[in-house]
Amino acid sequence: MDVVIGQLLTGMSTGSILLLAALGLSLVFGQMGVINMAHGEFIMAGSYTAFVTQQVLGTAGVSLPVALVTGFAVGGLLGVALEATLIRRLYHRPLDTLLVTFGVGMVLQQLARDVFGAPAVNVTAPQWLVGGVELFGTVVPKTRVFILVLATLCVLALTAVLRYTAMGRRIRAVVGNRDLAETAGISSRRTDLTTFFIGSGLAGVAGVALTLIGSTSPTTGQSYVIDAFLVVVAGGLGQLKGAVIAAFALGSLQSFFEYSTTASLAKVGVFLVIVIFLQLRPQGLFSLKTRSLA
Amino acid sequence: MKLSSAVRTAAAAIALSLVLASCGSRAGDPSAAGATSCVDTSGDEIKVGSLNSLSGTMAISEVTVRDSIKLAVKEINADGGVLGMRLRIVAEDGASEPTVFAEKAGKLIRDDCVAAVFGGWTSASRKAMLPVFEDNNALLYYPVQYEGLESSENIFYSGATTNQQIVPALDYLRERGVKSLFLLGSDYVFPRTANEVIKAYAKANGIEIKGEEYTPLGSTDFSTIGNKIRKADADAVFNTLNGDSNVAFFREYSNVGLSAKDMPVMSVSIAEEEIGGIGVKNIEGQLVSWNYYQTLDSADNSAFVAAFKEEYGAKRVTSDAMEAAYTSVYLWKASAEKAKSFDVDDVRKAAAGVSFDAPEGTVTIDGENNHISKTARIGEIRSDGLIYTVWESDGPIKPDPYLKSYDWAEGLAR
């Protein structure tokens, strides 16, 4: 029983990390069908923002909240730059976007290597996040609890924005039917830019948060991005709840597999489960019903 | 049917190419000797190769090795060169890919005609280069600790083999009264082989193995493994994780309330450069096992550290592999001078017994297996981010890559 609860907690934690990494991706993919392979490097940019913020401000206690904001801005601006220069030219070629953004990711990664050096840098966790909390006989690091809370807040905030603000309504309108939204006077250009800003900003936030548990190096993003993609694929297009459920399901699956077998086999096992799952639901957990043929 | 004609044309093309291809010697034919060396000794300059990953994931570590090779060559040239010839480095990028290492090794030997090559890091890169050096009868100096169970006439191993790093670490833990171990490693050849050795040792010495876990290279999620380690409650953890995984592991470790006091972690892949990224706070007090630390107190080491910082900046640190690479260049120099020749066969024959007063102390090439004798040292990571010796072996340990001299290793493959 202990083990089950312990692994459930671990699964929640892993799931929240996956969710944080996948949230922005899911938004962008949902609205524009664009697979942004540079998403991992946006996460990495967020991590380095946390590093730089800490170097400037010194104390970890202050720098973390500041970094969450600057990380969002840095990620968002990178996203806007990418959208405005490259992706807008490619909306009709989603597969090519995937390759182009992969190229962008390579360049960003090498850039980080040249600017910050290849070895990992250290971002110190604030004092109030050091140590763990004991829950049902399992010690969960406070940093992981923090990430769980942060992920939840991000989902709530995003939901609120999408549901209650004018901007959110525009975004949903464009997701639902781009042409009709245009006809109704919504600038899909501006909406796309906004979506990209938010989505990439969330990657930046994820990057800041992940410095608490992982390493900050040029390859930081790589280690999360494939898993994040799998979350989006399993979660389905255009709906946040799909991504949320998929992230926690995959997280738990991974942690239980890992407990009963090995970490390597767990990775392979999770992949197999996704392939099988897509057999049952090829469009993912949820998919937006649109009026398009096909 | 068009497809069948496609198959026919394809088959014809293959047949044609087979006819065109004239066949050489059969395998096992003694006349199938490798190419002869093309080293050019006519001028006042001799070329040596430096083959390290300057790009890709391994660049982190290998760039530092390249730096110390350059330093050694610079010093040697300032001191009059080798046999009166100046050294010129031909630097190549292994790009963190074994196949590229094999390709570039071929280029260095056959196109650049270098007298010796220094470099390589991962076992995969060494395994990829080994046949190239053997087939061309060339020399490779490999500077990194590795899993042992290998020796080649064409490779000189200046890093530690298992009996100079893993076994002393176990001896030390046993002396400290450790009765049970948890084994944790990245999923690749070195940790798996090291753990085979550890298990055989543990069996013979009454140490209980409470768990054995491997994570994929680059893995950053250690929550499940943290749980397993806590539950196992071993006296110590033997850590063979590689690279960035160490950062995530040590953070998780200290955050779930484990520390060096109640369950020390003995690591064999964390050196001075990695400590910064992990964060000193998360790893302070933990143990490592190497042959060299920057803090070693000797005139040779002080000179080496000073020269390195002078060349590359005061912020840089020196570590085991860098020292071994630096030493390997001097070992090649000493061997060539003893042979009075740059010829590969002469250098190889002269190498046995050649010794050098390295920063880590005096090392000697073992003629039997081309490894070198090294002093083993257990180090503790302190708050300044450097490693300090807390235990060292009585003098240099004779290299034994196949662990032939250890009774408990009987069951291990030889």
Next chain:
Amino acid sequence: MTTFRSAVTTAHAWGSPSRWRALAGFALAAAMLFGLAPAVLSEFRLNLLAKFLCYAIVAVGIGLAWGRGGMLTLGQGVFFGLGAYLMAMHLKLADAELRDGPGSVPVFLQIAGFTEVPGWWAPLASPVVTLLAILVLPALVAVLLGLVIFKRRVKGAYFAILSQALAAAFAILLVGQQSVGGSNGLSSFHSFFGFALNDPVNMRMLFFIAAGTLLAVVLFAWQLTRSRYGELLVAVRDQEERVRFLGYDPANIKVAAYAVAAAFAGIAGALFVPVVGIVSPADVGVLPSIAFLIGVAIGGRETLLGPVIGAIAVAWAQTTLSEQFPSMWTYAQGLLFIAVVGFLPGGLASIVAVLKRRSGTVTKPGVRHATAPEEATA
């Protein structure tokens, strides 16, 4: 969302008048590979070219699946790896047999603690079984995977991500298998079907085999694209639903192309092993799989010879550039992806057409396939 397909390169690549031009190009390529290259290149460079030819063989398959079939395969490393490991396992067994007699265990397996060859790869001691397995197994895996994926109409980005995750999973799985060398992979081969691998004459023979195989593969792909099947494949790429209405099952058409691409990759992997002397998980994962795509994109994904020339050019550029500027190559690789895929989707093959269009000497070819509903999955 809408799908536009640039028709820039499709027209001249397999239209009927180009048949003789294609044959002429083919003859020229053959002359260069069999005549010029061995005459001017050093032994070492020739061996390097042989390695590039292996990449080119993979590229032909990707051109078929991606350029013609619209399936972005980000996981060709899996099939490349299958072929390579099959060949490597055979070579290891053959080496052991040559040294210690039939049925003996390769040294690296003894070191990993095996007292006998694992049953599942013992059959590879036979050269015939090995060659058959190399031809059949990658294609078979592709057929099974393809059926599973395409029958459920998983496509577009979903397929791309799945194939990428497959490559990642395959590499992780291989690393954990000590019976195939773990992360070190398999290396140190001494003989190739009885021929000593350290003999330059035999290495030259390997080059000719690689060149011949490449020509054969190109010929095969050429015939395929000129056939009715080739037309159907392009039709499925551009208008899957219409093909379905015509009474064909698009899944079967896609599976066939995917399988052929897989078979090509497997053959290339098998040749790669004796040429390069090692195969390890580093050759099969996500990054090498994507690297296969660059050459194809640059050369022109929809053409026949474009991928071949692109793959060789990129590999050559990587070798030469990285000799001078190691870290520059990563930038170059990234920028190539951005520039070619983003701004010149037809690859260099289309550059003439694009320039002509810009200068207005020919009328802009109409967009052949007007807006179609984008089908992400269903």
